[in-house]
Amino acid sequence: MPRAWYTPLAVAAALAEIVLIAVGTHVAFSWLLVWVPAVSGLALAVAAYRSATASAEGSLRTFWRRVMVAMTAVLLAAVSQVADLATTTWSGMPPIGARTLLLYVVGTLLAIAALLRLPGGGRSRSRLTTAVLDVAVVAVTAGIGASAYQGWFIDRFGVSGSAWWLNIAMMAIAVAGIVVVVKIMSAGQSPVPRAALWWLAPVGIAGPLSTVLMTLLLPWPHLNGSAAVLPFVGLLGVLAARSEGPAAVSHQSSRRGTAVPLVATGLTSVLLATVYVRTGDLGTAQVAGTVALLLLVVARQAVALAENARLLGAVAHRAAHDDLTGLYNRRHFTEAVAPGHTVVMIDLRDFRAINDGLGPEAGDALLVAFAGRLTELAGPGAVVARIGGDEFGVLLPGATDFAARLVAATAEPLRAAGHDMIVDVSVGIGDSYRDAEIALREAAGGRVVRYDASLECELRQRATLAADLRRALTDGEFHLLYQPVVALPGGELDGVESLVRWRRPTGEVVSPADFIPVAEDTGLIVELGAWILDTACARAATWPGLRSVAVNVSARQLLDPALPDVVAAALSRHGVPPSRLTIEITETAVFGGGRALATVKALSALGVSIALDDFGTGHSSLGLLRTCPVDAIKVDKSFVDGLGGTPEQEAIVTALTGIAETMGLRTVAEGVETAEQARRLHQLGYRHAQGFHFARPLPAEAIDDLLRQRQPAAA
Template sequence: MRRDPVLLAMAALIALGGVLFVALPGGVARITAYWGLQVPFDAMLAIGAWRLRQISPLRFRRFWTMISFAGACFTVGDFSQFIGFSSDSMNGGTIQTVLFTAGMSSNVIACLIFPQGLETRRDKVIFWLDAATVLVGGGVTAWCFAYTSADERFNAGLTAALVVVSAFCATKVALIPEPPMARIAAWPMVAAAGVQGVATFLPGVFQDANNPGVLVVRLLPSMLIAVGPRIQELLVRDGRTVSRRQRRPYSLLPYGMIALTFVVFFAMLPRHASSQLWGAALGVVVITCLVAGRQLVAFHDNMTLIKRLGEQEVLLREQAAMDGLTRLANRISFHESMTGVVETGDACVLLIDLDDFKTINDTMGHAAGDALLVVVADRLRRAVRRDDVVARLGGDEFAVLLPGAGADIGGAIAEEIQRLLSEPVEIAAHTVNTRASVGVAAATAGDEPSALLSKADIAMYEAKARGKGTWVRYTDEMGARISAEAELIRELRDAIGAAQFELVYQPIVRLSDDRLTGVEALLRWNHPARGLVSPVQFIPVAERTGQIVAIGRWVLATACRQAASWVRDHPELSDMSVGVNVAGRQLREPGFVAEVARVLNETGLPAACLTIEVTETAVLDDQESLDALLALRALGVRLALDDFGTAASSLGLLLTTPVTTLKLDRSFVESITTVGRQAAVATAVSQMAGALELKSVAEGIETPEQRDLLLGLGYEYGQGYLFSRPVPAERIVEMLERPAWVSAG
């Protein structure tokens, strides 16, 4: 901008004017040169404004059209004045006055009709109050100086117009939020009128029109007016458009005009005015200044408060959209980011869940867990692209939104996440190895954000089911399976109230004499549409959803009620035991032991006639479950370790759990007569039971050969199809009356 040829030409013209004003003889020659130099500046204003009209936004074009028209009027008028002085005819004055008036009017109208960009009624009222203050102050100043000298009416009138226009232009530039010019371009034009007005008001030698210095000062406003459009044109062509300004709570401009009005007021007071008038005037000025000062202090306090409120608002917005611990996006912010991006079908979502994070919290404390989450968040940021969104949804669950990505990119980023998370982490002087299960789901057209996140969640749980520490891509087959499971969950919820469950019982016999000594209660679901649903299908679902607690409560009460009836009606079965399977979730349920005690009391079943059967995995390294088993044993209830031999810590459990019975898993019985290793395991279990004074039961006996071998290995009791399939309660009574066992068909 500094080397712009047009701006340099304007500066050169000013320098040329200074040289001519000094070199030429006084009088008409200097005045003629003055008007001649005015013409190129006026032309530059007209041409510059017209060029801006062509390249500015549509809303600014009318403004620049009128400024260009004003420049054209000034050009013709000043040229006529130049011709008049050159020919000594002095006939150009009237034409110049008319055209000058037209040009100034065009400028004023351009400022008046330009939209203020104010939206609310309050902002408009404030703007016009400030503008009116400035205009009144400028008008008073102009009026007073315009009529101080009868000999200089024309110059004074010109000054009055310039002061008013200057004041109003300053108001527009300072107050409207979206002006047609940048401030760097507008202030030279505003300063031009101010310079002209001040030059007119200066006393003595400064009013000598034949003085070279005065002529240079009076030529300077024409250059400043032409400079503004040129600077604005350079800014527009450089792509630097005028940005919308944030309106300040208050403006100092009206206070400046009030001060100017007081100065003019004192200047206009008669020299011999009474002391009372001077005292009253001074009092008015002082009080006004004090009130204005007090108002400015209040404005400053309000601005400080507004600034603090703004900072708090920014902080609250950050807190509302950001996770406080990891500084990632939170769940709400993540869903907002997904909206719109997902519906186009051009996005991918990753759901990340840390594996075994609870162990970190339990063993090292929550502070260590929080430190690990911060490290994980940093590694997730490193794994993704610049525009991807990483969020912490809660706990140890994170999510990543990949705009414009498909399943392939999602898989690649999931692998990078797995690689970064596998790097050891130093937490609280311990080395921690992290793993995560990641679900990847690519959006399809029309997907809802919640639906896509649900797909990623399904894939993530599939990754956990496959052994953790891996990533899985969502497929429609997974969705169909989960949908079917969701339907099963809903139907399970209604099954108890609809009396769709029933119990069947499988006898447990003493192998030495085939005498019935107990039964195992087994749950069956008679679904009205599905028919008989296998426990393998619904028991795992019930355990995952927690519905096993309500179902188990019904099983316990029903089995105890039935066993109490058998014992009451058949005195010979006083030592008969009913086995009830209990899941680990039930053992950890608060009040489970009290529930067992209540059922025994209500049904009248002796505690020794109830056997609670639990699997090894249900009580493995679980203090809550162990405490429940100890409390049950204190009630007198028998405890059986079911499916014994299938878990890795079976031997350790025998030393920690108060069990009374070991039940050998059927997998060791099915080939016991042909596979030597199965026979060896069965032998070892029998010997351990005998050494620990525990009862031993072999499950899954289907042939007489299996029974005989197990009896020879030391097993006391057995159950299986050789003796009976699971049967309704009434069949158990029939079996008591038979002389020998036969396999139920």
């Protein structure tokens, strides 16, 4: 990076030159004075390029080194021009020797070579076409300008050998500027910052401008056109060397697409008008160039319009489609719903468990695979959309059997990310988007529900229940009952399971089957669960004779990373040993691992016991016994009901106790309702049970009495 003081010195040199030119038109002084800022500015540019070379790497370092060599040649040319002036007596046009002109040409050619050797690329065909047309527009514009300059130059300087040398030098410098502009527009990528290239572009006008200034400054022999422009060449070089930012990556934009033809035609129009006013005629080259320029501009704008149309089409497509699946998105789907259509809303069951267990890539692959299946089932006349997350929508013309075909298709596994997955769905059907959404909410759990007016009523009831639930938490309307867990065969009280109940101030009892799902949906289960844990631990502290107090924890609670801290705080607050608390979870809650399983492991690390509730009714039960830190399994009532029947009906109960004994797990049989069931369970190896045969859920005071009596809970 060039030193910070290079820039202000280069600016000072350029300003000093302006002041000298302005003063020199009124006061005579030594001709050498105007060359001090000129040579100083060029020397600063060389120093700036050298610093840029030292701090750069790779191809960028090579570029700055080549440009430094080119600018050094220009600096030597300026010094040579000073020597020409010092050793020659002249009147009129200041002399420029062959050596000086050669150095200017060499410096210019070296700069052009440095630019042409810059790497480029990274373009599409349409952008390359646009760039080629831009380059052609610039080239034709430059050609028209060159023809006008050539006529002026010959008229002013004649066709002598020295004049032709001067003309070649000035045209070479102009070509250098054109090459810079062309390189900027044609290079898809370049190691040189775009700002640096744009700072170098105006250098091309330095040569022609210096010859124009030479003629304008003829009345003042101590002034010189070359000296007038060289400080600005140095300043532009310093600014280029200190430029930072991204490499020159060409972006097709409407700004450049408009600027290139407008600037080209504008400059050409001004130039031709000036020539015509001055001479009263236009040359053949100028007329032909103007026609070519107009054709190129028309072609350039046609390509730009086509590209803009393509981009607008891509933007419109992206605005209406889902990036992952390629289906329509929610916005387009809702706008497409019209009377006479059937709206089907679909939700993938247990997608979160799959996403957590197998990873986001597998989850995304499953969504893409399901989108393909959905599109195939819906047919060409349907609008298929991904509404968001794992929710999809299908808009069908009229009533169809689509839902039935979809449910039947879920029996076939989907291949995604190397896995064969069976995905269940919940389906809501309606005549409008809102109706289908309401039906989908009711279908949660893997059902197909069609909207009817009764669902509106249920929805309002659930909303009312959610509001009442929040108020009930604040007003303390909840209480716990405790169902005994007894030891077999005698029925001695061993532990209790905490069960939450809600009694309104009016005396009305709200069933857990009604309020627990609402608490799950609203997230209030987290707050309610914290209250249950605290209340159960407070009671456990007063029941030292019980081996365990169990608390049910929902799937939603397991997704809360703060749950282990809540449990630890409740145990500590009431002085309960962790081993006396049992956390009961369902298999479905931890299927697939992820955050839920991590929470269970954190709870187990606290020292509390983990029990799998309703064992045998969820996902991959036996696999969970290996991956989840389980201490006990609670065999579901549906298996207990089969006791006393055929050997096939008892097979699962028999197998489970054998597996548990082998793995060192405690088993608890749930839903025991008869003495015969209790006796048979004991014969099969079960040592703990709970159910109405022993006791219904009891208030805390009843558990106090049982502990005092220390008598069997059933005769």
